[in-house]
Amino acid sequence: MPRNQQILLDNRPQGEATASNFKLVATDTPALQDGQVLVRHHYLSLDPYMRGRMNESKSYAASQPLGEVMIGGTVGEVVESRHPKYAPGDKVAGMGGWQEYSVVDAGQPGVLRKVDTTHVPLSHYLGAVGMPGVTAWYGLVKIIAPKAGETVVVSAATGAVGSAFAALAKARGCRVVGIAGGPDKCRYATGELGFDACIDYREHGDVKAMSGALKQACPDGIDGYFENVGGYILDAVLLRANAFARIALCGMIAGYDGQPLPLANPQLLLVNRIKLEGFIVSEHPEVWPEALKELGTLVGTGKLRPRESIAQGIAAAPEAFLGLLKGKNFGKQLVKLI
Amino acid sequence: MPRNQQILLDNRPQGEATASNFKLVATDTPALQDGQVLVRHHYLSLDPYMRGRMNESKSYAASQPLGEVMIGGTVGEVVESRHPKYAPGDKVAGMGGWQEYSVVDAGQPGVLRKVDTTHVPLSHYLGAVGMPGVTAWYGLVKIIAPKAGETVVVSAATGAVGSAFAALAKARGCRVVGIAGGPDKCRYATGELGFDACIDYREHGDVKAMSGALKQACPDGIDGYFENVGGYILDAVLLRANAFARIALCGMIAGYDGQPLPLANPQLLLVNRIKLEGFIVSEHPEVWPEALKELGTLVGTGKLRPRESIAQGIAAAPEAFLGLLKGKNFGKQLVKLI
Numbered sequence: 001m002p003r004n005q006q007i008l009l010d011n012r013p014q015g016e017a018t019a020s021n022f023k024l025v026a027t028d029t030p031a032l033q034d035g036q037v038l039v040r041h042h043y044l045s046l047d048p049y050m051r052g053r054m055n056e057s058k059s060y061a062a063s064q065p066l067g068e069v070m071i072g073g074t075v076g077e078v079v080e081s082r083h084p085k086y087a088p089g090d091k092v093a094g095m096g097g098w099q100e101y102s103v104v105d106a107g108q109p110g111v112l113r114k115v116d117t118t119h120v121p122l123s124h125y126l127g128a129v130g131m132p133g134v135t136a137w138y139g140l141v142k143i144i145a146p147k148a149g150e151t152v153v154v155s156a157a158t159g160a161v162g163s164a165f166a167a168l169a170k171a172r173g174c175r176v177v178g179i180a181g182g183p184d185k186c187r188y189a190t191g192e193l194g195f196d197a198c199i200d201y202r203e204h205g206d207v208k209a210m211s212g213a214l215k216q217a218c219p220d221g222i223d224g225y226f227e228n229v230g231g232y233i234l235d236a237v238l239l240r241a242n243a244f245a246r247i248a249l250c251g252m253i254a255g256y257d258g259q260p261l262p263l264a265n266p267q268l269l270l271v272n273r274i275k276l277e278g279f280i281v282s283e284h285p286e287v288w289p290e291a292l293k294e295l296g297t298l299v300g301t302g303k304l305r306p307r308e309s310i311a312q313g314i315a316a317a318p319e320a321f322l323g324l325l326k327g328k329n330f331g332k333q334l335v336k337l338i
Numbered sequence: 339m340p341r342n343q344q345i346l347l348d349n350r351p352q353g354e355a356t357a358s359n360f361k362l363v364a365t366d367t368p369a370l371q372d373g374q375v376l377v378r379h380h381y382l383s384l385d386p387y388m389r390g391r392m393n394e395s396k397s398y399a400a401s402q403p404l405g406e407v408m409i410g411g412t413v414g415e416v417v418e419s420r421h422p423k424y425a426p427g428d429k430v431a432g433m434g435g436w437q438e439y440s441v442v443d444a445g446q447p448g449v450l451r452k453v454d455t456t457h458v459p460l461s462h463y464l465g466a467v468g469m470p471g472v473t474a475w476y477g478l479v480k481i482i483a484p485k486a487g488e489t490v491v492v493s494a495a496t497g498a499v500g501s502a503f504a505a506l507a508k509a510r511g512c513r514v515v516g517i518a519g520g521p522d523k524c525r526y527a528t529g530e531l532g533f534d535a536c537i538d539y540r541e542h543g544d545v546k547a548m549s550g551a552l553k554q555a556c557p558d559g560i561d562g563y564f565e566n567v568g569g570y571i572l573d574a575v576l577l578r579a580n581a582f583a584r585i586a587l588c589g590m591i592a593g594y595d596g597q598p599l600p601l602a603n604p605q606l607l608l609v610n611r612i613k614l615e616g617f618i619v620s621e622h623p624e625v626w627p628e629a630l631k632e633l634g635t636l637v638g639t640g641k642l643r644p645r646e647s648i649a650q651g652i653a654a655a656p657e658a659f660l661g662l663l664k665g666k667n668f669g670k671q672l673v674k675l676i
Contacts, residue, residue, distance in 0.1 A: 230604065230605065234604070249604075249607055249608045250608075251608070252604070252605050252608055255605050260602070260603070261603070261604060261605060262600040262601060262602050262603070262604070263600060263601040263604040264598070264600050265598070265599070265600070266568065266572070266587075266590070266599060266600070266601040267568065267590050267593050267599060269587055269614065269616045270587045270588075270589070270590055270616040271616070272616065273615075273616045273617055273618060273621070274615070274616050275613070275614070275615040275616075276607065276613070276614045276615070277611075277612070277613040277614070278607045278608040278609070278610065278611045278612050278613075279611055280611060283611070
């Protein structure tokens with residue numbers, strides 16, 4: 001049985017998360033029982049939601065238990081199988097966690113799915129053609145539901161969710177405006193991801209400056225907003241929102257360390273008859289097939305070419321994750337494990 | 339032509355509205371032209387939304403122009419008609435404004451509707467079987483959309499909207515909890531309006547106290563909230579909201595004088611995957627027939643017996659309106675004009 005390096009959550013963050021919250025251990029993978037498969041992970045996905053799981057406090061999902069392998073999406077290859085539907089060599093996506101191997105009860109619905117790497121690189125099943133892509137799809141299609149010609153805005157624009165959002169929104173004839181950190185990301189957003197405009201939040205660090213930048217970038221106002229960050233950016237968006245705007249509330253990364261993030265002027269939600277809806281994509285399994293089909297086609301035809309930031313080796317996962325929380329990644333953050 | 343006393347908006351409030359913002363004048367009603375009818379108003383409706391119209395600032399509806407008759411719903415009787423569909427003696431509801439008579443171009447769609455006073459008193463067409471009732475209906479049925487057994491909460495519980503909300507929610511098998519100001523209103527809410535519980539906000543003047551009271555009154559949490567006031571009450575409701583709760587945002591009377599009303603913790607909208615939607619009932623004319631039918635039946639069968647606060651004479655309208663904004667009314671605030 002191969003040796004398996006794993007990263008556990010050792011203790012919970014006090015404020016900002018640090019590398020000392022994690023612990024690297026190694027164990028032998030157990031022998032398979034009937035119905036199980038052994039997957040060797042090629043890539044581990046790092047995503048902002050994981051920060052929420054590290055807290056004890058009530059969050060939208062169960063806390064990550066202490067002393068257990070950190071939760072996380074993985075893609076890899078079946079190396080041993082005692083389940084009739086899987087054979088060694090099959091490429092699969094699942095929730096293997098922060099470790100090199102996982103043993104999966106393959107008969108449980110939804111824990112593992114085979115993926116086709118003919119037109120879509122394996123790693124993209126953790127990004128554009130995986131959970132982040134479906135997240136963008138759900139917020140855009142099911143909550144914002146834009147008409148052609150409408151203006152939609154997304155924060156964290158060059159990340160895995162934001163880049164998929166741009167391609168999906170352009171396919172629907174929208175004007176798409178991104179908000180990202182730094183001139184490089186903004187150039188990438190407009191030059192490669194198809195954004196019509198991108199606002200550098202580092203250059204617009206308060207609600208007044210951001211509101212002014214949004215006015216310029218969205219001359220017809222904002223009809224839809226996909227929220228990943230929270231704080232003053234949401235305040236600024238509300239100042240530029242049109243009547244009947246829709247806001248998909250996906251994340252509030254600015255508040256993950258426990259900072260208060262008051263919304264300055266909720267009256268604007270009433271004044272403009274805005275619909276705001278929080279969601280978690282894993283609670284909407286019914287949309288995944290349709291969403292993944294569209295996303296796979298966008299990637300397969302080159303209309304969505306997401307960038308990846310790749311850290312090497314399981315031991316690099318904590319630092320890569322902490323960098324992601326600070327926006328140091330450029331595109332989808334992965335850890336390569338082989 | 340009869341003499342017509344009118345109340346104009348003379349100047350805009352600086353902060354709190356005062357009687358000096360209004361001006362009483364008298365004119366002769368003009369001679370009718372073809373297609374017009376002259377309506378003598380029996381009752382004028384006073385509603386919180388009028389305070390928003392008095393401001394210059396961007397609101398969800400056009401500002402009330404200075405020097406013109408204040409906008410407002412009215413019920414009355416046709417006293418002269420040059421329109422084939424109306425005859426003297428017809429009872430009608432419309433938007434006649436703060437005056438004793440109005441001349442109406444009766445052919446315009448939606449400006450006037452005949453009402454049947456066999457089972458429903460004329461004044462109720464300004465309350466339970468009028469705009470406030472339909473407002474409650476829309477927020478409950480179209481936004482909150484409760485299942486039987488769910489818990490729904492409404493602020494300003496004993497007003498025209500709140501009392502209709504209670505009857506409509508009870509008819510759908512909900513637990514209905516009100517928030518109102520003072521022990522008399524709370525007793526009335528539970529004793530006569532059918533609320534299962536009512537919280538006196540004067541006894542629970544901050545978010546911690548209100549949240550504690552909501553916990554007691556809503557042992558299974560809150561599934562739906564109909565918001566009329568804003569401020570700390572909304573913060574407290576969010577602390578007790580269940581996953582997938584829905585919030586119908588109808589009014590934020592606490593902010594009408596320009597006070598900031600920040601929402602302390604918008605992350606709760608995400609954590610609990612809440613849907614929040616602002617609305618104005620006049621923008622949804624398609625629901626009025628269905629809503630008015632249900633509301634008329636509730637009143638006609640005695641299941642909804644709303645209380646009214648009635649001021650006498652057009653000159654009393656400003657003080658009655660200012661009292662409404664402070665919660666001095668008890669039930670639907672009207673001005674009797676005959």
